Amino acid sequence: MxxxxxxxxxxxxxxxxxxAEKGHEAQFxxxxxxxxxxKSPEYMAKQPFGVVPYLEDDGLSMYxxxxxxxxxxAKLAGPKLTPSDLPSLARMEQWISIEHSYFSPNAMGIVMELFFKPMRGLTPDMDKVNKGRDGSARALDVADRALMSQAHLAGDKFSLADICWMPYLQYLSATPHGNLITERPHVKSWWQRISTRPSWKKVVG
Ligand SMILES: N[C@@H](CCC(=O)N[C@@H](CS)C(=O)NCC(=O)O)C(=O)O
Structure with a gap:
């Protein structure tokens, strides 16, 4: 792989x-x-949108x-990260969709302006930061209400939904708007719980 x-x-x-959760290593x-x-022609022949990641496994190429x-x-042995009961599976898919539609575009709006742009010596666009802050707050409010009665997004167990939110929470926490996470008590304790998992520590170093 x-x-x-x-x-x-x-x-x-x-x-x-x-x-890492599955206990599997791929050639990186x-x-x-x-x-x-x-954006090189060789890479875009594999991934036509010119972005990462891209996976090759057993004759399958996918992005x-x-x-x-x-x-x-579904393929690898190891702990299951997809719930087997239908209500939890439905919740997992719902939270992956919320991340994709409402949380990550807004959180990354802040991260791009306040983390990556300053690294390149560029000035942040504060209109984009404010829009990202409002959108992130709305998604995190909804997550906070759900996490009041369950330990993880899909229910009691850690799942692919939690994994989808983690990279954006990590970058958001490194900006001056990390209080979007810490001011919401259930989001805060969930983030503490999932960000101390060995898999995540391995990924972020
Ligand atoms: N929908 C794609 C998005 C991939 C994506 O945007 N990757 C970013 C890094 S997180 C990238 O390669 N950016 C470089 C670029 O846009 O040139 C996925 O989920 O894999």
């Missing part, structure tokens, strides 16, 4: 966390995003992080 990605990329981190092919390797982690969980 060969994974093309970058250790700083949120989407690569979902895949690496899933592999580093794609240097700063050098634009993801899209959320599809890859579902594939890995």
């Amino acid at each position: 060969k994974l093309y990605g970058n250790p700083m990329s949120t989407c690569t981190r979902k895949v690496l966390t899933t592999l 092919v580093l794609i240097d995003l700063a050098k634009g390797q993801q 899209e992080s959320r599809a890859i982690i579902r594939y890995l969980d």
Whole structure:
């Protein structure tokens, strides 16, 4: 199994966390995003959108992080990260969709402006930060209400839904808007719980 990605990329981190939870190692092919390797003709012949991650396994070539982690969980031995009971499965899918539609675009709006742009000496656009803050707050309010009565997004057990939220929570917590997490008591304790898992520690170092 060969994974093309970058250790700083949120989407690569979902895949690496899933592999670590399953106790599996893939051969890692580093794609240097700063050098634009993801846009090289050789790489785009594999991943036509020019982004990471990209997976090759047993003759299968695939991309899209959320599809890859579902594939890995179904294929690999190790703890199941997809609930077997239907209500929990439905909740897991709902929370993956909420992450994709409402949380990560807004959280990354903040992270791009306040984490990555300053690293490149650029000035943040505060309109984008404020829009990201409002959108993230709305998604985190909904998560906080759900986490009041359950330990993880799908229910009692850790699942692919938690993995999908983790990379964005990590970057958000490194910005001056980390209080979006710490001011919501149930989100705060859930984040403390999941971010101390050995799989996540392995991924973020
Ligand atoms: N929907 C894709 C998004 C992948 C994506 O946007 N990857 C980012 C890193 S997290 C990337 O490669 N960015 C480089 C670029 O846009 O050139 C997935 O889930 O795999």
